[in-house]
Amino acid sequence: MKFNSYYEPNTVDACVQILSEQGSDAKLLAGGTDLVIRMRSRVIKPKTVVSLNAVPELSEVTLKEDGLYIGAMARLMDVSKSELLTGAWKIIKTGAGNVSSMQIRNNATLGGNTCNASPSADTVPGLVVSGAIANIVGKNGNRSVLLEEFFTGPGKTVLSDDEILVSFKIPKYADKTGAVYKKYSIRGDTDIAIIGVAGKITLNDQGEVADVKIALGGVAPTVIRVPKAEALLTGKKLTAELIEEAAVIASESCTPITDARATKEYRTEMVRVWVRHVLTDAVQEAQKN
């Protein structure tokens, strides 16, 4: 693992400055749990490594009027234990806590897990159904992107070479909202997810679905939503049959691949199983909140 220069700027601005000078030769170092492995195995060979670890404000988790702000450098372990993540936001804790082993979670960051843009990243489906917005800083100023529009393919995002994901904004959730993420893997959290399913349901006073979002991980080039199933459920009182119907729609609307973790047929079947479980649990959560 060899590279020419290493920077550890103290401010986001300094970081953007370095990135705009170095262009595609530079890679950002957050927790390093993906970057270092890929550099060691010579999959990527950046000339410059820019660490974000010396910018303290990037790790902050702050509750504001308009929602919760989670710094991109917040460690997954801290996110998984954050007391600010309550109610329907707990789904973000779950996702962060599902990433690999404790040792990895101590290093890995929420922003890193996101920018790595793996379709099976455990943190992303929960963030997507929570309506998370990615706050980005770059040479040409700041911009915000809805997280589900942040990914353009496996390992690919909308970030340009001079841009940094600095934080996530998680909008407030309505009353009677329940959100659940379930990771399915063979050996628990240590394995990369075969699939991941997140569901968020808001009920109205009549107990009907006022709003529902379903996000699937590991079954398409990026984490995807299932608008058809969401449309089916909206405005209705959820029954086991309806949930099963939505689960079938979800399994039909994904495009998984076969890889070392599972075949596409198995992934499709697992989407059906776990969408059912997620929606069933999310409704229960919604009734409680």
Add this chain to the structure above:
Amino acid sequence: MSECEKTNYIGKSVPRIDALEKATGKVKYFEDYQIQYRDLLHVKVLRSPHAHAKIVSVDVSAAEALPGVATVVKGSDPDLPWSDIPYGSSYYGNPAKDEVIWAGQAVVAVAAESIEIAEQALELVKVVYEELPYVTDQHIAIRPDAPEVISPELGFAAGYMGFQPEGPNVAGSYKMTHGDVDKAFAEADVIVEGEYQANKKSTSQIECNGCIAEYQPDGVVKLISNGMGVHGVLKKHLLTMYPQLTASTLRVIQPVTGGSFGNRLFPTIEPLAVLMTLRTKRPCSYVLTRKEMYTSSPSNWPVFTKLKLGAKKDGTIIAEDFYLVEDAGAQIRGYYDGRLSASGLMCVYNIPNVRCDSYGVRTNTMPCAPYRGLGVPESEWAMENLLDELAEKLNMDPLELRLKNIIKKGECNPYGEKVTSIAIGKCLEAVAEGIKINEPCQQDDGPWKYGKGIAAGGKQNTPLGRSEADCLIHSDGSVEILVSCDEQGMGAQSALRQMAATELQIDIDRVKMTRSDTAVTPYDNFGASSRTTYTTGNAVIIACQDAIDQLKEAAGREVGLAKKQITIKNGKAYVVGSDVEVIDIKDLFKPFDFFTQQTWGLLQGTPVRGRGVFCPAPAVPWFGPGHEDGRTPRMWNWYQYSAFGAEVAVNVETGQIKLLKLFSTADTGNPINPKLVEGQIDGGVIMALGFSTLDYHMFEDGKMINANMSDYRLPTVLETPLQKNFMRAILPDPLPDGPFNAKGCAESMMIPIGPAIAAAVYQAVGVRPKEMPMTAERILKLIKDKEANDAK
């Protein structure tokens, strides 16, 4: 307690010699020796991306020109030893010359000042391949019209010893007939048959294969390696390969190692490191990456078994007929004819009419080597599963069916060998009792369904050559045992030390073990087929007896008694039959005297050296006149047995299996150190839980796609039952010719785990798995198929 009882260490859980050092990180593995060398070169290897391809050209000029590169090896180099290996060298791991025959085979190797430079150099190598048809599926490979694993023009002939291959990839065949099989099937009341497959798997030891080869100024090459068999594998093979080395100029040392399980029985890295050190006269270190451990170091041999059993109404099995194929991968050397795997189908049950039709076949996958159990867990997967089915058909308890048919002590097995030690009956009864096989599991409405199952297993000990041992009695009365047995973590040297202390009737703290340095310790073959306890153990005892004999002689001379009047215990010589001490052993050794120059007698500082050589009783030849039916009164040495009981949960939505409770029993002969045996049982059970339910090689486009520990799913502590539900017992039948009546025990407990889990899965969800491992996907598919069938 008498003196004799005090020094009887047999059956006692004496702490391992290396326990403290290992726990405190003080032991040295081979990589710890790297820092000794300031001028160490690092070896990295470019590997074939194709399952089968012709090597059209290899251009290494840019790599050679890179600063920091010391030497580059390619297959066509004149100093690569080809004479012994007509085609290439899948067996030895050196770069291929004409053709690559599996994805992961070495093509070019670089030794450089750093790993980084070596890797950079490999990226500068230009190889032009011409892809050829390949075959990774053993069922296709065995057909006469299958794509050829190796191009025939390379002059590599299939078959051996007159065997005429029936297809281009058939390596060998072993056939055996016992009794009249067709007649027996005609007389059978119930016949069951089935086809079973066990997949390709890797041993996955935690320490990756590695070695350091050092060229010393006097021309001696010193090799420090975590490979097996310093004498019997490494030295023997390397001397064959490099004529510039001689018996006295190659020294091999095995430091503490981090596992092998058979994977290190072939020297797949050392030849390259030695070649590079011969070229550069500099020390070279070659360590495989984890990925290379999967793609480029040996796997097991997968086994396909088609088995048919015939039984009378009362459960007496009277006929067995099987066709078995072991897949040797791209293993062009070695001995693959199905015989080893087939042995599992003829060692537990006494079936009077047996026909064995077995084959070894090659495929374009990484070459095989022994994997704990030598193909027997793979073949008994068929036997035990089919027995469960037979029991159901006979409406008989699976335990009763097994007990009725097991070989009894003193009876002959289908080979015609007399079985002298067998406790499988006890083992089976204990596991059935342990998991309460007759109490049905409680079921609930959730997706998890529960079931229980039992199975048995037996494993032959292959006669694998001699072991030697030296027993030094030092002039301070302490003892040193010199052996070259492998220590891959099983605790062999601790058990051997207990045997020596017991034989010499001496406090165990006064016995030191010195191990595995060809310049110091005597010959041993290698630690395979659970042979160390038996073979090396017997050699140690003989060496101790030889030393005792010499001490008796010396003591007798000193005090004027005949040898037979003297007994040695606790470091002293006594008159036989009395407690009268005649002399302390220490006093037999005289200080140096200027006038006598000590020309006779024992001298202080020079030990008495007892020698021990033990060869397993010679096997009757497997071939030739008199053995046309494949039978012989002695094919193997002895048999170890194990039974397993499992309680599992199966998820009907996902197909996942959870092992909730287990009971493993092992017939190890008289156990030398019960704690060590329990360690073997626990380790074996977890390893087998892995290959029974989780881990196997997956191929796509001829390449292994899960060559990492993330996707090659070994069981972790989370997949293992809690300690309170993880039960074990040693239920021995003493082996008459074993050292203190012990047998080896490393392999048998691997065998019954898969089938016991399969029986439990059947009880839980009503499907019978035929393929191992029983992954979640496979189980779910069986469940779905059953649902679809039931709906019809």
